[in-house]
Amino acid sequence: MNESLLSGGNVIVQGITGSHGAFHTRAMVAAGTNIVAGTSPGKAGQDIDGIPVYNSIADIQADMRVDTTVIFVPAAHAKGAIIEAINAQVPLIVCITEGIPIHDMLQIKQRLKKSGSRLIGPNCPGILMPGKTKLGIIPANLSLPGTVGIVSRSGTLTYEAMASLTQRGIGQKYVIGIGGDPINGTSFTDCLELFQNDPDVDRIILIGEIGGTAEYDAADYIATHVTKPVYAYITGHYAPEGVQLGHAGAILHTLHESANAKTAYLQSSGAHTATNLVSLIDFVN
Amino acid sequence: MIERVKLLEYEAKRILKAGSIPIPKSYIPDPNEPQFLPAVIKSQVPTGGRGKAGGVVVVNTEDEYKSALGKISKLEIKGFLPKTLLAEEALAIDRELYLSLLIDKPSASIMVMANSNGGVEVEENSEDSYWKQSITGKSDFDAIGQSLADYYDLPDKTFVLQDLVEKLYHCLVTNDALLLEINPLVITKDGQVVAGDCKMELDDAAAFRHPDWDFEAEKTESNFVTLDEKGTVATVANGAGLAMATVDAVADAGLVPANFLDIGGGANEASVLAAFKRLMEYEGLKVIIINIFAGITRCDEVAKAIIAARDQMPSLPPLAVRLAGTNYEQAAELLTDHGIAIQPSLADAITAAKKEII
Known part of the structure; x- marks a missing residue:
């Protein structure tokens, strides 16, 4: 993953005519994104403010190159949308949709492994x-605009840190929400x-959550590969013990x-760590 | 956050039966007359440890049957009263093993876990003692049957175990299950392999493709959690991460958060009103902190919801409202017009909340 991939190039929106899709297409255009279809x-x-609507990615590709897709389709159709983008060899797939069944994500991960596409999300706010x-x-x-890189599992908490x-x-060079689902396309470590590797970035903010073990992989990577200062906050210090997955869960999901x-x-x-976000930001200051 | 639907034993076993997985003969007991005896009467409660609590009783006669039904239906186990009981044939048990299939998140695959020590004592097994194997493709079942038979020391059960794991796998996938745990997996004295008990959890996100889902078990609620009944500060936020961060910041500021509440992306008048009603049940409540950061949500809609909800609830405690993000300006104007101060940051909202607690 590098800056040129995340710059978007020719960007399309899957689910562009839905209420979220249309609303956020306009907001993306206003933020400088080159949305072509x-x-x-x-x-x-049909069209959304002059942006042409097609039936499929293949139809768009008959007219122009597609570098990135941002997906807003409902959860029931999200697997189909992601697989369509993988089949169309779209290099960057950003999936905003929340509530995709976990078995669908297992299948999507299998397909991603055999493809050249990168998936950000799902259930994420994307990249700014x-x-x-x-x-x-x-x-x-x-x-x-600035020199901080932010990566977070949480949507709204990403905005909080950025704001x-x-x-x-x-200022920030990258703000990336990798999504809150247990199985996702891009990890903390990738970010x-x-x-x-980006010489423009001088400080890193990492925001994790209770549950799962992704933050341990991130910490190991920090110890072995990261020389820039990292400021980390894990949300949920006062959360009661998590939902238990039966005996198997109690074994795999410990205080760890x-x-x-x-x-x-x-x-x-x-x-560098803090137990709440307000203190963490004071620290960065 | 995943919402899981935890099935009761009898519901899970119906699914196993439909998947041709051997379960004990059973019936839902009629209070007047048993279908067969002897039988084991089992309380159907959504919690473990029911055997030790007296929720599983072997009955041999009609009198014992009637007396057990009466007792177990009134027996509360960890706060749960059974709505249903299950009667099963009493198995002649030779060995009790443990077998489960679940989704291993780090490897994004389905994993088989086994232990040769199953039954009620499974909690004493250390994590390292489990046999684990990921299923990466359909060709894996042969190898898994062989290694499981070796692991359990059941050399004549290679094909039975292979068939069982394959059926459990299909059961897990076709039912959108997150967990399928057979404990105990019973080896009977005459060599049959039977699912003695079953715990099954379904992925509620997949409910749209299972119109037939209709279970007695209730969904676990993860969006609203009481942290301290006597808390003075209630919290409302959108997004699980921000909701937890709000609680963290309130507690670190020396205040006592009563609850965690994520009202999600679709904050509207009805959801805000419903949230306020629940928060009003906290007797020590002094202030409600609302921390909304709008991306897909729109601040003006949240503001309208807050105003409408407040107008309907005259006894609502003071609000410390922090909104940010999409359509903030419209929201700020609306709230100011209705005499509700809007705080620029969470730190400011906490400062405002502190002033309400003397």
């Missing part, structure tokens, strides 16, 4: 490069690698997944 089965020939391009729903008016930095005059355990591990891996 959209899909909505059976609605070819302030002043350049917006692929998703991150509110661009609360960002500021807090902006309020203090600290840390991007930030470490708590905010305290993850924070301690990130700290021992060299990250």
Whole structure:
């Protein structure tokens, strides 16, 4: 994953005629994104503020190159939309849709492995490069161009971190929400690698959550590969013990997944940590 | 956040039966007359440990049957009263094993877990003692049957176990299950392999393709959690991450958060009103912090919802409202017109909340 991939190129929107799709297409255009077309089965020939609507990605590709797709289709059709984009060899797929069944994601991961496409999400706010391009729903008016890289599992918490930095005059090069689902396309580690290798980025903010083990992989990567300062916050310090997955779950989901355990591990891996976001942002300042 | 539908044993076993997986003969007991005896009467409650709590009783006579039905139907187990009981044939048990299929998130695959020590004592097994194997393709079942037979030390059951795992796999996939746990997997004295108990959890996100889903088990609620009944600060936020972060910040500021509440992306008048009604049940409540960061949500819609809800609830405690994001300007104007102060950041909302708590 590199800056040129995330810059979007020719961007399309799958589900462009839906209420979210149309609303956020306009917001993306306003933020500087080059949206060339959209899909909505059976609605070819319509347009959204002059952006042409097609029935399928293949139909768009007959007319122009597609570098990125942003997906807003409902959960019941999201697997089909992602697989369509993989089959069309779209290099970057950003899936905003929330509530995709986990068995659908298992199948999508199998297909991704055999493809050249990168998936961001699902159930994510997407990517914002302030002043350049917006692929998703991150509110661009609360960002500021700069040198911080933000990566987060949470949608709204990503905005919170970004807006807090902006309020203090600290700008961002990348704001990336990788999504809150247990199985997703792009990991913390992928984003840390991007930030470490981009000479424009001088500080990194990582926001994790209780549950799962993705933050441990991130911490190991920080310890071994990241030389830039990392500021990390894990949300959910006061969350009661999580939902149990029967006996099997109780075995696989231990205190290891708590905010305290993850924070301690990130700290021992060299990250600066805080127990709430307000303190973390004060730290970056 | 995944919403899981936890099935009761009898519901899970119906699904196993439809998948041709061997289960004990059973019936839903009629209070007047047993279908067969002897039988095991089992309380159908959505929790573990019912055997130790007296919720599983072997009955041999009609008197024992009637007395057990009466007792178990009134027996509360970890706060649950059974709506249904299950009667099963009493198996002649030789061995009790553990077998489950679940979704392993880090590897994004379906994993088989086994332990040769099954039954009620399974909690004493250490994590390292489990046999684990990912299913990566249909050709894996032969190998899994062989290695499971070796692991359980059941050399004559290779094909039975292969067939069982394959059927459980299809059951997991076709029912959009997150977990299918057979514990105990019973080896009977005459060598049959039978699912003695079954715990099954379904992925509620897939409900749209299962119009037949209709279960007694209720969905676990994950969007609203009480943290402290005596808390003074109630919290409302959108997105699980922001909702948890709001609680973290409130607690770190020395205040006592009563709850966690994620009202999600579709915050509207009805959902805000419903949230306020639940929060009003906290007796020590002094202030409600609302922390909404709108991406797909629109601030003006949330503002309208807050105003409408407040107008319908005159006894609502003070609100510390922080909105940001999409359509913020319209929202700020609406709230200001209705005399509700709007805070620029979460830190400011917490400062405002502190002033209400003396």
